[in-house]
Amino acid sequence: MVTEVNLCGVTLKNPVIPASGTFGFGLEMAGEYDLNVLGGISLKGSTLEPRFGNECPRIAETPDGMLNSVGLQNPGVYALVEEKIPQLRKIFGGAVIANISGFSLEEYVKSCSIADKCEGVDILEVNVSCPNVHGGGMAFGTSACAAAEVTAAVKALCHKPVFIKLSPNVTDIVAIAKACEEAGADGLTLVNTLLGMRIDINRRVPILANRYGGFSGRAIFPIALRMVNQVKRACKIPIMGCGGVASASDVIEMMMAGATAVQVGAENLRNPYASKEIVEELPVLMQKLGIENINEIIGVA
Amino acid sequence: MEKALYTILSNELIADKTYRMRLQGPTGALKRAGQFVDVAIDGFFLRRPLAAQEWDPESLAVIYKVVGQGTEVMSAMQPGQVLELLCGLGNGFDAGACRQSALIACGGLGASPVFSLAKELIAQGKKVCVVMGFNTDADAVLVDDFKAMGADVHLATLDGSLGIKGFVTDAIKAVQPEFDYFYTCGPAPMMKAVCASLEGPGEASLEERMGCGCGICYGCTCHTASGPRRVCADGPVFKKEDIIW
Numbered sequence: 001m002v003t004e005v006n007l008c009g010v011t012l013k014n015p016v017i018p019a020s021g022t023f024g025f026g027l028e029m030a031g032e033y034d035l036n037v038l039g040g041i042s043l044k045g046s047t048l049e050p051r052f053g054n055e056c057p058r059i060a061e062t063p064d065g066m067l068n069s070v071g072l073q074n075p076g077v078y079a080l081v082e083e084k085i086p087q088l089r090k091i092f093g094g095a096v097i098a099n100i101s102g103f104s105l106e107e108y109v110k111s112c113s114i115a116d117k118c119e120g121v122d123i124l125e126v127n128v129s130c131p132n133v134h135g136g137g138m139a140f141g142t143s144a145c146a147a148a149e150v151t152a153a154v155k156a157l158c159h160k161p162v163f164i165k166l167s168p169n170v171t172d173i174v175a176i177a178k179a180c181e182e183a184g185a186d187g188l189t190l191v192n193t194l195l196g197m198r199i200d201i202n203r204r205v206p207i208l209a210n211r212y213g214g215f216s217g218r219a220i221f222p223i224a225l226r227m228v229n230q231v232k233r234a235c236k237i238p239i240m241g242c243g244g245v246a247s248a249s250d251v252i253e254m255m256m257a258g259a260t261a262v263q264v265g266a267e268n269l270r271n272p273y274a275s276k277e278i279v280e281e282l283p284v285l286m287q288k289l290g291i292e293n294i295n296e297i298i299g300v301a
Numbered sequence: 302m303e304k305a306l307y308t309i310l311s312n313e314l315i316a317d318k319t320y321r322m323r324l325q326g327p328t329g330a331l332k333r334a335g336q337f338v339d340v341a342i343d344g345f346f347l348r349r350p351l352a353a354q355e356w357d358p359e360s361l362a363v364i365y366k367v368v369g370q371g372t373e374v375m376s377a378m379q380p381g382q383v384l385e386l387l388c389g390l391g392n393g394f395d396a397g398a399c400r401q402s403a404l405i406a407c408g409g410l411g412a413s414p415v416f417s418l419a420k421e422l423i424a425q426g427k428k429v430c431v432v433m434g435f436n437t438d439a440d441a442v443l444v445d446d447f448k449a450m451g452a453d454v455h456l457a458t459l460d461g462s463l464g465i466k467g468f469v470t471d472a473i474k475a476v477q478p479e480f481d482y483f484y485t486c487g488p489a490p491m492m493k494a495v496c497a498s499l500e501g502p503g504e505a506s507l508e509e510r511m512g513c514g515c516g517i518c519y520g521c522t523c524h525t526a527s528g529p530r531r532v533c534a535d536g537p538v539f540k541k542e543d544i545i546w
Contacts, residue, residue: 024517028534032302044519052522052529057510059520061347068512073519073529207510217346269513269520270347272387273304 001283002293005039005260007238008161008186010122012039012095012261014282015294016251018275019242019265020045020099020125020165021070025084029272030091037279040095042189042240042263043084045127047101048111050076054132060198060207065217065244066266067196069210071132072101077111081118089120096120099165101127108140109153116158124160125240126150129167129192131214141167141192144179151183163240165189168220168227177231189240189263190228194220217266220244225257232258232299246274248281252289258299302389302515303330309382310360312375317439318367319410320376321354328356330389334396334417335486335506335538338363339387339514345371348387350514350533352414352506354443361388364413364442390514391537394418394484395504402428404480404503405452406469406495408487409435412443414506415486419452429453430478434469434491438462453478470494493546505544506537 003014018026020042026035035041053073060067074080077100085096098115102108108126115121128141128150140146141164151164164180166173168191177188193214198207206212224243232239241259245251246267254262267274282294291297307326315321331353338361339348349371351363367376378384396418403422405415412433422429429452435441437460444463447454456464457472465472469491483503485495492505509532512520516534523532525543530536 022513022518024519028516052524053519056521056523058522059347059510059512059518061345064346066346066512068518068520070519070522073522266346269518270341271304272302272513272515272517 001286002295003282003286005295007095007123007240007261010095010161014039014279015255015261016275016279016282017042017095017097017240017261017263018268019263020127022265022268023275026088026092027084032272033276035092036094037276038094039261040097040122041092042097042099042125043080044074045072045099045101045130046074046077046080046111047072048077048107050074050079055209057207057209058213060213062196062198062215062217062219065215065219066269067198067208067213067215068193069132069208069213071210072130077114081114085118085120095122097123097125099125099127101130105150105153108150109157112154113157116160121160123163124154124158125163125165125189126154127165127192129165131167131169131193131195131212132210138167138169141176142170144176147176148179148183151180151185155184161186163187163189165192167192168223168243169195173227174230174234177235181235181237185237187238187240188231188235189242190231191224191243194223216243218244218246221250225254228254228259229257229301248278248285251278251282252285252297255294255297256299256301260298302387303327304385304387306383307386309378309380309384311380312378315364316442319364319440319442321362321364322375323360323362324384324386325360326386328358328361328388331356331361332389333393334421335393335414336389336391337414337537339390340375341385342371342374344374347512348514349375350390350511354413354416355420356417364410366410387514391533392535394506394538396421396425398502398504399427399482402480403430404473404478404483405429405431406473406483406485407431407433408469408491409440410442411487411506415484416443416446418484419447420450423451430455430476430480432457432469432472432476434458434472434487435463436460468494470498473498496541496544496546503541504538505541507532507539507544508537
């Protein structure tokens with residue numbers, strides 16, 4: 001049985017990847033299980049300068065999902081490449097995906113080229129879709145023109161495969177995906193969180209200190225699946241499917257929609273062992289479904 | 302951290318809207334008083350973080366108040382029902398920081414995480430003064446249990462229905478306990494007042510809305526003197542001088 005997949009020349013032993021922001025820098029879980037069962041890890045989103053992020057509360061619950069407004073808390077890209085990734089590399093041989101965000105074109109380019117030069121990084125994931133920061137993040141991912149501009153600028157300087165992580169908070173994700181593909185993106189990660197809100201009806205105030213936050217979890221799976229499928233039918237570059245994935249069955253479904261690899265996000269927050277359990281569940285389900293090689297199902301639906 | 306299934310042994314009302322749930326299951330991951338568990342409840346996306354009040358090798362107890370839909374569901378649970386918990390989360394209190402005598406100042410359900418701490422300190426031969434504050438006597442929990450373990454217990458309620466009328470800090474002023482280290486757990490304004498009014502070293506157990514409960518989502522980060530820290534994994538207990546109120 002083959003679970004191995006290939007993302008732009010990077011081989012993953014299986015398609016399961018904890019999504020950025022839901023698994024820290026991998027190191028946080030290092031004492032819990034052997035991370036090498038995972039196909040890859042998408043590390044916490046990093047910016048050029050260290051960031052505290054937004055004030056708390058940063059977390060709110062929803063039916064079958066959650067909101068977060070962490071706002072890219074991170075120690076900065078230098079700490080990422082000098083401390084976090086070398087530490088992770090001592091214990092992890094799978095694909096390391098550096099997730100980079102920024103507030104200007106220049107910042108994206110600078111941070112990406114720093115991550116690109118880091119030996120431990122296999123893939124760059126450019127986050128143009130964070131809904132929790134002002135004047136950056138999602139602003140670049142909701143316009144085809146801006147997304148293409150970031151893509152072209154990063155591609156001009158970086159040698160490693162560049163995936164652009166797109167926002168679902170758009171009218172036409174296909175147009176943005178195509179613009180990124182034409183600007184040279186090697187792949188796409190679909191999708192980031194949807195912008196949402198909860199209100200404390202007793203106190204009559206938003207639960208999140210930042211008012212709005214990114215909605216993720218099982219509830220968004222059908223939306224993510226639809227967007228992956230729409231983009232798969234319009235673009236040729238590989239997709240990492242992301243959004244509400246909670247089981248091996250969801251992984252299979254996401255791949256049938258068109259994903260080459262699948263990221264597990266909010267589910268890690270309800271169950272920090274979720275990604276590992278999905279990896280274990282996957283071959284059992286493949287056998288049941290008569291899937292000999294997982295690559296045969298990519299985009300069949 | 303350990304993820305396992307636990308069987309409810311009992312789930313009893315012990316004060317106004319307040320329940321004590323005893324659960325049978327592995328407790329090896331609990332190393333220090335003040336650590337917590339994260340309880341999965343069917344129908345709710347996130348777990349509910351609750352301090353371990355006490356534990357033995359086969360079971361543990363948590364105390365919770367019905368404040369929302371999740372705890373409402375918990376309050377109707379019956380013995381024999383099975384729950385999945387993440388166990389042994391957070392850093393817990395540093396019992397070794399106290400040399401001879403400790404002051405424990407707690408408010409409301411803040412009495413729960415400091416319960417095992419008091420037991421541990423007393424077992425180490427240290428003197429323990431516990432000053433407990435509640436809104437009213439109907440909210441009071443664990444008072445007799447603290448007395449039974451040999452702690453010197455003092456009480457304050459906002460309406461004067463139990464102990465002195467006033468805040469925990471008022472009771473501390475009245476009692477003037479001797480201590481070389483203090484521990485506090487309760488509502489943030491109470492802990493802030495305790496930390497501000499007491500000279501000398503101590504630590505407080507903070508609370509924040511959490512995502513994962515185990516340090517991977519950075520959803521509960523607070524500002525501290527030594528930079529951003531996750532309440533769930535770097536805390537919930539922080540030294541007085543590190544906390545930025």
